Amino acid sequence: MSEFQEKQDGYLNMELLRFTTAGSVDDGKSTLIGRLLYDSKAIFEDQLEAIERASISKGEEYVNLALLTDGLRAEREQGITIDVAYRYFATPKRKFIIADTPGHVQYTRNMVTGASTANAAIILVDARNGVVEQTLRHSFIASLLQIPHIIVCINKMDLVGYSEETYEKICRDYEGITDRLDVKDIRFVPISALNGDNVVDRSNNMPWYDGPTLLFLLEHLHIKNDRNYSDARFPVQYVVRPQSKDWHDYRGYAGRVAGGIFKPGDKVVVLPSGFNSIVKSIDMMGAQNMEVAFPPQSVVITLNDDIDISRGDMLVEQENLPQVSQDITVNFCWLSEKPMLPGAKYIVKHTTKEVKCIIKSVDYKININTLEKNYDEKSVGLNEIGVLTLRTTQPLIFDSYKKNRTTGSLVLIDEGTNNTVCAGMIV
Numbered sequence: 001m002s003e004f005q006e007k008q009d010g011y012l013n014m015e016l017l018r019f020t021t022a023g024s025v026d027d028g029k030s031t032l033i034g035r036l037l038y039d040s041k042a043i044f045e046d047q048l049e050a051i052e053r054a055s056i057s058k059g060e061e062y063v064n065l066a067l068l069t070d071g072l073r074a075e076r077e078q079g080i081t082i083d084v085a086y087r088y089f090a091t092p093k094r095k096f097i098i099a100d101t102p103g104h105v106q107y108t109r110n111m112v113t114g115a116s117t118a119n120a121a122i123i124l125v126d127a128r129n130g131v132v133e134q135t136l137r138h139s140f141i142a143s144l145l146q147i148p149h150i151i152v153c154i155n156k157m158d159l160v161g162y163s164e165e166t167y168e169k170i171c172r173d174y175e176g177i178t179d180r181l182d183v184k185d186i187r188f189v190p191i192s193a194l195n196g197d198n199v200v201d202r203s204n205n206m207p208w209y210d211g212p213t214l215l216f217l218l219e220h221l222h223i224k225n226d227r228n229y230s231d232a233r234f235p236v237q238y239v240v241r242p243q244s245k246d247w248h249d250y251r252g253y254a255g256r257v258a259g260g261i262f263k264p265g266d267k268v269v270v271l272p273s274g275f276n277s278i279v280k281s282i283d284m285m286g287a288q289n290m291e292v293a294f295p296p297q298s299v300v301i302t303l304n305d306d307i308d309i310s311r312g313d314m315l316v317e318q319e320n321l322p323q324v325s326q327d328i329t330v331n332f333c334w335l336s337e338k339p340m341l342p343g344a345k346y347i348v349k350h351t352t353k354e355v356k357c358i359i360k361s362v363d364y365k366i367n368i369n370t371l372e373k374n375y376d377e378k379s380v381g382l383n384e385i386g387v388l389t390l391r392t393t394q395p396l397i398f399d400s401y402k403k404n405r406t407t408g409s410l411v412l413i414d415e416g417t418n419n420t421v422c423a424g425m426i427v
Helices: 003-012 029-039 045-057 073-078 105-115 133-144 164-180 214-220
Strands: 016-023 085-090 095-100 120-126 149-155 185-190 233-235 238-240 252-256 267-271 275-283 298-303 314-317 323-334 345-350 353-367 372-374 385-398 409-413 420-426
Touching: 016 029, 016 105, 016 133, 029 085, 029 095, 029 120, 029 214, 095 105, 105 133, 105 323, 105 420, 120 133, 133 164, 133 323, 149 164, 149 214, 164 185, 185 214, 233 252, 345 385, 345 420, 385 420
Parallel strands: 016 095, 016 120, 120 149, 149 185
Antiparallel strands: 085 095, 233 314, 238 252, 252 298, 267 275, 267 314, 275 298, 323 385, 323 420, 345 353, 345 409, 353 372, 353 385, 409 420
């Protein structure tokens, strides 16, 4: 094997960390990501030259690294983030996908979209302003989406004289709001995104801080246990029948492992039919007869028995069954400018299954700035969050979102426009 091939294989097998950024307007999210990319040598020369020219044309005295992520013309003109911007980079330790999400309340749906698959959330706090309403809002959304790791970056430390007292106070204030949230792992890092303090390189301006830099933390967050490896779940996406001379009798079920571990010889149940069988083999492109399959691998599973299985069915272990029901309660974020219509019909997309449903009830809405519940108002509009109950035309096979983010999530689709109108996390 050539040295190039070895390096390429090593890159492909590197662990991937997805993280999102959130914060109030002008807290420096885009600047932080630009600094992270710049200091980790993840920017091409032509990209740097382009943002240097853009910075000069705007009359700025320094290279505005925020322009690396604020790609829309409206974003650059207004100096804000509107859409979710995805950036990719790698270090010798890990590969990363960054979702730079807007801080404005009217773009809540964009944050939910960008954060839905994240392993970690970076929440920025302006050291001059401390913990504000938007901090609570972004932390609540991160908690709602069950993001396992939250890194609170206290930014603009250079504007408060790199004060340890200011940093400690903000840490205490933030810990005070997390009592109302379901957050597993919280870290704090004092930074200056503009100057690069504690982003990639350790700061000489804050000798009192002995913790890791932001990049070191991102490289070493333990994420292997973030996925559910206990409850075996395999939504069937496609039935593989090659119909060729060499594979005349082959019948496999293709999909992505959503939870647990599958091995040849495992006893499984096919839902919703309830038929039992045993895993005969597990195949993947370039690898036949695998010994084990786990999330998020895409594989083909064959069974000992010839059972009628189709897209939307799910293979699960016999001793550990998911929930099966037509009445489903979900935490929701409404994504559409067209208001929710109670009693109206929508399409539910859940794992690989699509069924029709109606909104049975809006149980309550949540004020995401105060976390107060409103049980009286039943109308739901763009960016609003709350709890509702669905009635589906066919039973869904699911877990709670807290237990499994894949089998516990769904979206609602408008039948007329085919637009995704709602994101749901099953309670």
